[in-house]
Amino acid sequence: METILSLQGLTHYFGGLRAVHDFNLELPQGALWGLIGPNGAGKTTIFNLITGVYKPTEGKIIFNGEDITGLKSHLIVEKGIARTFQNLRVFNGLTALDNIRIARQAKNNISLFDSFLYTRKFYEEEKQAKEEAMELLKIFNLQSRAYTLAKNLPYGELRRLEIARALATHPKLVLLDEPAAGMNPREVGNLMDLIHWIREQFKITIFLVEHQMRVVMGICERIKVLDFGETICDGSPEYVKCDPKVIEAYLGRVENA
Amino acid sequence: MGEIFNLQQLINGIQLGSIYALISLGYTMVYGIVRLINFAHGDFYMVGAYAAYFIVNFALARHVNIPVVFVFAASMGASALIAMAANRIAYRPLRYKPRLSALITALGVSMFLEYFFSALPFIGPSFRSFPELITQRIFTIGNIKISNYAIVDVAVSAVLMIFLTYLVRRTKVGMAMRAVSQDKDAARLMGINIESIITITFLIGGAFAGAAGILAGITYPRIYPYMGILPGIKAFTAAVLGGIGNIPGAMLGSYIMGISETFATAYNSLLGEGIAFAILIIVLLFRPQGLLGEVTAEKV
Amino acid sequence: MRNKKTILFIVYSLIFYAIIFLFHSLGIISDYILHIINLSLIYVILATSLNLINGFTGQFSLGHMGFAAVGAYISGILTTLIWHIKPGNPGSYVLFIIAMLVGGVAAALVGLLIGLPTLRLRGDYLAIVTLGFGEIIRTIINNIDYVGGPRGLLGIPKFSNFTIIFITALLTVILLRNLIFSSHGRAFLSIREDPIASELVGVNTTRQKVIAFVIGAFFAGIGGALLGHLLTLAHPTQYGFMQTVMVLVMVYAGGMGSISGSIVAAFGLTFLSEGLRILLGAIGVAIEWRMVVYAVLLIMIMLFRTSGIMGGREFNFLLPFNKEE
Ligand SMILES: Nc1ncnc2c1ncn2[C@@H]1O[C@H](COP(=O)(O)OP(=O)(O)O)[C@@H](O)[C@H]1O
Ligand SMILES: [Mg+2]
Secondary structure, eight states, X not given: OOEEEEEEEEXXXXXXXXXXXXXXXXXXXXXXXXXXXXXXXXXXXXXXXXXXXXXXXXXXXXXXXXXXTTOOHHHHHHHTEEEOOSSOOOOTTSBHHHHHHHTTGGGXXXXXXXXXXXXXXXXXXXXXXXXXXXXXXXXXXXXXXXXXXXXXXXXXXHHHHHHHHHHHTOOSEEEEESTTTTOOHHHHHHHHHHHHHHHHHHTOEEEEEESSHHHHHHHOSEEEEEETTEEEEEEXXXXXXXXXXXXXXXXXXXXXX | OOOSSOHHHHHHHHHHHHHHHHHHHHHHHHHHHHOOOOTTHHHHHHHHHHHHHHHHHHHHHTTOOOOHHHHXXXXXXXXXXXXXXXXXXXXXXXXXXXXXHHHHHHHHHHHHHHHHHHHSTTTOSSOEEOOOSSOOOEEEETTEEEEHHHHHHHHHHHHHHHHHHHHHHHSHHHHHHHHHHHOHHHHHHTTOOHHHHHHHHHHHHHHHHHHHHHHHHHHSOEEOTTTTHHHHHHHHHHHHHHOTTOHHHHXXXXXXXXXXXXXXXXXXXXXXXXXXXXXXXXXXXXXXTOSSOXXXXXXX | OOOHHHHHHHHHHHHHHHHHHHHHHTTSSOHHHHHHHHHHHHHXXXXXXXXXXXXISOOOOOOHHHHHHHHHHHHHIIIIIISOOOSOSHHHHHHHHHHHHHHHHHHHHHHHHHHHHHTTSOTHHHHHHHHHHHHHHHHHHHTOGGGTGGGOEEOOOOOOOHHHHHHHHHHHHHHHHHHHTSHHHHXXXXXXXXHHHHXXXXXXXXHHHHHHHHHHHHHHXXXXXXXXXXXXXXXXXXXXXXXXXXXXXXXXXXXXXXXXXXHHHHHHHHXXXXXXXXXXXXXXXXXXXXXXXXXXXXXXXXXXOTTTTTTTOOOGGGOSSOTTO
């Protein structure tokens, strides 16, 4: 299998705090891998490094054979990496439809001139953008919400909307940050089916973060475990589940998992 | 004239920088704690100058001799109270709203103070001359002249800055202030009352601005309701130059600001007016975190 | 034009224009009232363009009248000092329109110069930089003898009449509305809503902020050019911080992110302002109280109705499309 994302010796400091230390990853094309670890382990920070929110103190990020370390976030998105957020970051004041359409921005080649004058090209592009967005909303069973402001949507739908928005950027790799956070067991089950399904449907690679172990066990092919920024275990779900270091990392502290 | 880089200008620059420093500290402390550019801060300085003006004139009219220290205490108190009221009425209700909202009310508070003062019949929009609180003396050393005003300016601001440094580094309140500025949520979990720390910050910042107001009144004895606008912008620039949120940074930035402004003005008055802005743009271009500031990452 | 609703909007506007024009010819509307209407329309240009920056894109610019000053002086220099033209044959009006556009472009270039270094940074730096810019531009004007320094640029020909101002305001509103209801407009809004998320769904946020800022500056320059040629002079004190605040109050009173709100507020506050001026003058109270009223208004809006009169919505006739279309 070809590697789509390669992280080499990724290290990040916040002031004096070492949030991530020497993290390595060779993520194959089409894979569905997980990253777990207790709260504060550094999982979200790794996503932030990959997507260019922070620049790593040390280490390299290679995507599709290209060094993307230190690139601006929107360029990284353009290269094909999309993500969701642990604490939802939808555009609350905009409709579900517009939330999705914005994510097409990079692919949109409408000039200022076309926008000012509403040229034929403008109408064609708008029509296509809308059709595509409606398609995605339908996949996530949100079509009836197209014209609802995001702030008026229930939590579960917002989670789906955020995933749909990530997909609207036409990604090759999607990073999901705790997609099951705040969901009840039945919703978690549906979500896992959905994640499986979109991977097949969109032919994408998925890397997901969780701090509840049981969520990832069911769907990930391989799991990395992080604790205090260090990789403490790496292997199949069965292997990880039984590793004493992992058990200690989880049980050694107060955990709500 | 002739030579531009002379010792006399340097002394004048340090004197001006001392006044900027007192204003700048309030900006930087408030920014550090609530992430708000408090536009009204320059007006707290104006309030301090007027408070002193009225107290001294009141005393002069009744031939009472009031100690200078009392004047300082009273007008620092007046500015501190105004700062606290602004926070309570206009900023606090918007604490957890989008940051832009509080920025706009800060602008509103600033306008309110300026125009309210100039609308009041006993203040009015025009210049007033500040009474002579301390008699001027000039000491001549070689070919440089040092006024006792310069000594007062530098000394008062040094004393206040030492006090602030001690407060922030060594006391419980100071520790709490630093904790709040680093991580509000964590500070709250540790049992710190965020709102009272914010109030204290406004009180101190206001008091310092008030002190700067008197010093400016003594040194450049013309006061008017809009006197806070330009020093406010310059002091803010000094805070950004030093690294916004960073207390030693604000002091350093202010001295650099005061000195470069004095030299630039000696060269050309237009340049003197523009130098603050030029510095601001250059800092933002090349070192937006400022001289002593760190690059901070917003949590995502 | 493929857009039925836009055509309808233009028709409505022309009816409004015809009524005012007719009433003025019949003497029902005095010259003075027409002058206030002209001022209101110029404020429509200034407020909607500032709303693009502050309301739609969520950046806080305080330099809007600084850009208007650039437009007023540059266009005024062309018509008054270089071309020496007077309103007369159609050719002179063509030259005026060119001068106005040059004024707008000059303001846009200054906007680019200020926006590029500043807009990459955290939002609130823009406020202080534009505030400083407003001061600087006045200092510069005060020191240039060629444009009259502190006396102002006098004898500007009176090219701005109701027709020209009306057409320019109408075009401004339509162009800005079209931009806002396009993919660019959605990008602006997403930056206001959450700049980090916006960048992470692929929006080049710095670029979009600069675009909004520069376009806002351009229309401010146009507004300034019209103002200079209406009042027949340009004076540094007309473009101070106070005037910027007046436009800001219009934007926030009308509602962030609502063109309709800016239009309503531009008319409302221009008339209110004139009313207060007359009233305060009549009862012999200091004119500064007017600004005290604005300050309190601004604080009240932010505390009690952040979304302004229109609550971020638009009049239906201003929308380019029907809602679910
Ligand atoms: N922007 C930031 N500034 C300072 N510290 C941060 C920042 N973001 C994360 N951290 C710290 O880095 C560590 C790892 O955080 P994070 O990556 O969010 O953990 P996880 O997602 O595994 O729960 C934590 O100690 C957190 O407090
Ligand atoms: Mg996390």
